[in-house]
Amino acid sequence: xxxxxxxxxxxxxxxxxxxxxxxxxxxxxxxxxxxxxxxxxxxxxxxxxxxxxxxxxxxxxxxxxxxxxxxxxxxxxxxxxxxxxxxxxxxxxxxxxxxxxxxxxxxxxxxxxxxxxxxxxxxxxxxxxxxxxxxxxxxxxxxxxxxxxxxxxxxxxxxxxxxxxxxxxxxxxxxxxxxxxxxxxxxxxxxxxxxxxxxxxxxxxxxxxxxxxxxxxxxxxxxxxxxxxxxxxxxxxxxxxxxxxxxxxxxxxxxxxxxxxxxxxxxxxxxxxxxxxxxxxxxxxxxxxxxxxxxxxxxxxxxxxxxxxxxxxxxxxxxxxxxxxxxxxxxxxxxxxxxxxxxxxxxxxx
Amino acid sequence: xxxxxxxxxxxxxxxxxxxxxxxxxxxxxxxxxxxxxxxxxxxxxxxxxxxxxxxxxxxxxxxxxxxxxxxxxxxxxxxxxxxxxxxxxxxxxxxxxxxxxxxxxxxxxxxxxxxxxxxxxxxxxxxxxxxxxxxxxxxxxxxxxxxxxxxxxxxxxxxxxxxxxxxxxxxxxxxxxxxxxxxxxxxxxxxxxxxxxxxxxxxxxxxxxxxxxxxxxxxxxxxxxxxxxxxxxxxxxxxxxxxxxxxxxxxxxxxxxxxxxxxxxxxxxxxxxxxxxxxxxxxxxxxxxxxxxxxxxxxxxxxxxxxxxxxxxxxxxxxxxxxxxxxxxxxxxxxxxxxxxxxxxxxxxxxxxxxxxxxxxxx
Numbered sequence: 209x210x211x212x213x214x215x216x217x218x219x220x221x222x223x224x225x226x227x228x229x230x231x232x233x234x235x236x237x238x239x240x241x242x243x244x245x246x247x248x249x250x251x252x253x254x255x256x257x258x259x260x261x262x263x264x265x266x267x268x269x270x271x272x273x274x275x276x277x278x279x280x281x282x283x284x285x286x287x288x289x290x291x292x293x294x295x296x297x298x299x300x301x302x303x304x305x306x307x308x309x310x311x312x313x314x315x316x317x318x319x320x321x322x323x324x325x326x327x328x329x330x331x332x333x334x335x336x337x338x339x340x341x342x343x344x345x346x347x348x349x350x351x352x353x354x355x356x357x358x359x360x361x362x363x364x365x366x367x368x369x370x371x372x373x374x375x376x377x378x379x380x381x382x383x384x385x386x387x388x389x390x391x392x393x394x395x396x397x398x399x400x401x402x403x404x405x406x407x408x409x410x411x412x413x414x415x416x417x418x419x420x421x422x423x424x425x426x427x428x429x430x431x432x433x434x435x436x437x438x439x440x441x442x443x444x445x446x447x448x449x450x451x452x453x454x455x456x457x458x459x460x461x462x463x464x465x466x467x468x469x470x471x472x473x474x475x476x477x478x479x480x481x482x483x484x485x486x487x488x489x490x491x492x493x494x495x496x497x498x499x500x501x502x503x504x505x506x507x508x509x510x511x512x513x514x515x516x517x518x519x520x521x522x523x524x525x526x527x528x529x530x531x532x533x534x535x536x537x538x539x540x541x542x543x544x545x546x547x548x549x550x551x552x553x554x555x556x557x558x
Numbered sequence: 559x560x561x562x563x564x565x566x567x568x569x570x571x572x573x574x575x576x577x578x579x580x581x582x583x584x585x586x587x588x589x590x591x592x593x594x595x596x597x598x599x600x601x602x603x604x605x606x607x608x609x610x611x612x613x614x615x616x617x618x619x620x621x622x623x624x625x626x627x628x629x630x631x632x633x634x635x636x637x638x639x640x641x642x643x644x645x646x647x648x649x650x651x652x653x654x655x656x657x658x659x660x661x662x663x664x665x666x667x668x669x670x671x672x673x674x675x676x677x678x679x680x681x682x683x684x685x686x687x688x689x690x691x692x693x694x695x696x697x698x699x700x701x702x703x704x705x706x707x708x709x710x711x712x713x714x715x716x717x718x719x720x721x722x723x724x725x726x727x728x729x730x731x732x733x734x735x736x737x738x739x740x741x742x743x744x745x746x747x748x749x750x751x752x753x754x755x756x757x758x759x760x761x762x763x764x765x766x767x768x769x770x771x772x773x774x775x776x777x778x779x780x781x782x783x784x785x786x787x788x789x790x791x792x793x794x795x796x797x798x799x800x801x802x803x804x805x806x807x808x809x810x811x812x813x814x815x816x817x818x819x820x821x822x823x824x825x826x827x828x829x830x831x832x833x834x835x836x837x838x839x840x841x842x843x844x845x846x847x848x849x850x851x852x853x854x855x856x857x858x859x860x861x862x863x864x865x866x867x868x869x870x871x872x873x874x875x876x877x878x879x880x881x882x883x884x885x886x887x888x889x890x891x892x893x894x895x896x897x898x899x900x901x902x903x904x905x906x907x908x909x910x911x912x913x914x915x916x917x918x919x920x921x
Contacts, residue, residue, distance in 0.1 A: 389859075390863055390866070391859060488867075489863070489867045489869075491864055491867065491869040491871065491890065492890070493871070493887065493888060493889050493890070493893075499860070499863070529895075531889065531890045531892065531893035532890075533869045533890050533892070535864070535867030535868050535869035536867065536868070537866055537867045537868070541866070541868075542865070542866060542867055542868030543868060544868035544869075547867075547868060547869055549890065549892045551893075
C-alpha cells in the first residue's frame with residue numbers, strides 16, 4: 209500500500225476569494241487594516257519613485273555638420289636623382305585642408321530608479337524630434353597639388369627658383385659647400401618659402417658608404433645621400449687600384465673679379481684594376497678656391513668620370529696670379545703623383 | 559841616461575831596476591855569449607856534457623835577445639809618455655780664453671794632426687810588448703842550470719805586465735785627448751761670418767743656444783744662374799760671382815733644388831730657413847722669403863685634410879706683410895711671386911769647418 213498522499217486539487221472558486229481572506233486565519237479586523245495600510249504606503253512609495261523624469265543622453269550620430277574649412281599650402285622636399293654634379297631637390301606642393309566639424313546626435317531618454325544598478329531594469333527611449341550637438345572637431349588632410357613649379361625658395365641663405373618640374377637645382381654648389389668639410393658626413397638642410405613655411409631634410413655624404421652598410425644606391429639616395437643621388441659609386445672596398453689613373457683638370461687661365469668659373473676634374477682609369485672612392489680636392493691660399501671636393505668615386509678599368517664645381521671669383525680679388533693645386537685621395541690615402549698644379553690670372557674686366 | 563829618465567817618469571821603474579840588477583848579476587853570461595865566439599866555443603858533438611852546454615848557451619842567447627827587446631820596448635814607452643804629455647798640454651792650452659778663437663783652433667789642429675801618429679806608435683809599442691811577452695813565456699818554459707836566469711825571466715815577466723798595463727793607460731789617455739780635441743773645437747765660438755765658395759757671405763745669427771748662418775743678402779740672379787747653368791748643361795761655373803739683384807719669382811721647389819746644389823758644391827748642408835729662423839732673420843731682407851717649414855694654419859683639421867690629399871703648403875716669411883695681414887703666409891710649393899725671394903742658411907758647423915779649412919791653408 210502506498211504511503212504517498214494523493215494530491216488533491218482544491219475546487220476553484222470564482223470569483224476567488226481575496227488573498228487576505230485566504231491568508232488570514234482568524235485575524236481580527238484591526239490587524240488586517242494595519243496590513244492594508246502598510247501595503248498602501250509601499251505602493252505609494254513605489255509609484256512616487258517611478259514617476260522621476262528620465263535623463264537625456266547622446267544617442268546615435270545622426271550627421272556631421274561642417275562649420276568651416278581652412279586651406280594651407282605646404283611643401284615637401286626630397287633629394288632627387290641627378291645626372292650631373294649638381295644636387296637636386298624635388299619640391300612638391302600640398303594643400304592641407306582643415307575641416308572644422310560638429311556631430312549631431314539623437315537624444316536618448318534613460319528611465320531608471322535613482323539607485324538602480326541592474327541594467328536590465330533601465331529603460332531607454334529615443335526622444336523623437338530632439339537632437340544634441342556634439343563638440344567641435346578638426347580634421348586635416350593633405351591633397352597633393354603637384355610640383356612647386358616656379359616657386360622661389362631660400363636654401364642656405366640663397367634664393368633659388370624651382371624649374372617647371374619643381375626641381376630645385378643647386379647650381380652654385382651650396383650643398384657641396386656644406387660637405388666640403390670632410391668632418392661633416394651629414395647635415396640638416398632647411399628650405400624655406402615665404403608663404404609655405406619651411407621644411408628640413410636630412411642629407412648625408414658618405415664617401416666610403418660605411419654608414420649605409422650594404423644598402424643599395426637607391427636606398428641610400430632615399431636616405432638622403434647626395435653621392436648616391438648623383439649616381440656615384442662609393443661602395444666600400446678594401447683596396448683601390450690607382451696605378452694608372454689619368455687626371456685632367458680643366459680650369460680657365462684668366463678670370464675676372466665677380467665672374468663665376470667652373471673647374472672640372474676628369475679621371476680615367478687606364479689600369480686593369482678597379483679604383484675605389486676617388487676624391488679630388490682643391491688646395492689654395494685663396495679661400496674662394498680652397499677646399500672644394502670633387503667626387504669621382506669608383507672607376508672600373510677603362511672608365512672615365514668627371515666632376516665639376518662652380519667657383520665665384522670675389523669682386524675684390526686683386527689682379528695677379530693665384531695658385532691652385534688639385535690633390536687626389538682614395539681609400540688608400542693620398543695620391544701625390546696625381547696632384548695637379550694650376551695657376552689662374554686674375555685680370556680686371558675691361 | 560834614458561834609464562834614469564824612465565825611473566823618473568815611468569810607473570814601471572821597478573822593472574827597469576830589475577833588469578839592471580840582472581845585468582849586474584851575470585855580466586859574463588850576458589856578454590860572453592854575444593861576442594861572436596859561439597862557433598869556437600861549441601863543444602864537439604857526441605859528448606854528452608858538450609851537447610848539454612850547447613843547449614844552455616842557446617837558451618842564454620834567447621834570453622839575451624829578449625832582454626834587448628824588452629829594453630827597447632821600455633825606451634819606446636818612455637818616448638810615448640813624453641808625446642802624450644805634450645799632446646795633453648797642447649789640448650789644455652786650447653781651452654785658454656786668453657787666446658783668440660783662431661789660435662785656439664790652431665792648437666786643436668796641431669793636437670789633432672799629432673794624435674794619429676802617436677796613437678799609431680803606441681799601437682806598435684803594444685804589439686812589440688805582446689811579442690816580447692810571448693817570447694818570455696816560451697823562455698820561461700825552459701829549464702836552466704843557472705837559477706838566476708829563471709829568476710830574471712820571472713822578474714822580466716812581471717815588468718812586462720806592468721808595462722802593458724801602462725800602455726793600456728796611455729791608450730785611454732789618447733782616447734780622452736781625441737775626445738777633448740773634438741769637444742774643444744766645438745767649444746770655440748763659431749766665426750761671426752764667412753764667405754763660401756759661391757761668394758755668399760754668411761752671417762751668424764744666434765738665438766739663445768740655437769745659432770746658424772744666414773746669407774747676408776738674398777740669393778742673387780747670378781748665383782742662381784750658376785746653379786741653373788750647372789743643372790741644365792751639367793758644367794760648373796767656377797768663377798765666383800758678384801752678387802747683384804735678388805733672384806725673385808722662384809718657387810719653393812726651385813729654391814730647394816738650389817740649396818741641394820749648393821750643398822753639394824760647398825760640401826756642407828745649405829737649406830732654406832725654418833719659420834723660427836726666419837723670424838730671427840726678421841726684416842733683414844726687403845722681400846718675403848720662402849721657408850722650409852710646412853704651413854700649419856689656424857685650423858688643425860685643414861692641415862690634416864691637406865695631408866690627406868698630399869698637398870702640403872709651405873710658409874712664406876713676409877715681415878713687410880705684402881701677401882696679407884700676417885707675417886707668415888701659407889702657399890703652395892710651386893707658387894712664385896715677384897715679391898718673393900729666398901735666402902739660404904747653414905749650421906754653425908759649416909762656419910767652423912770653413913775656419914778650420916782656412917787655418918789649415920794658412921798654416
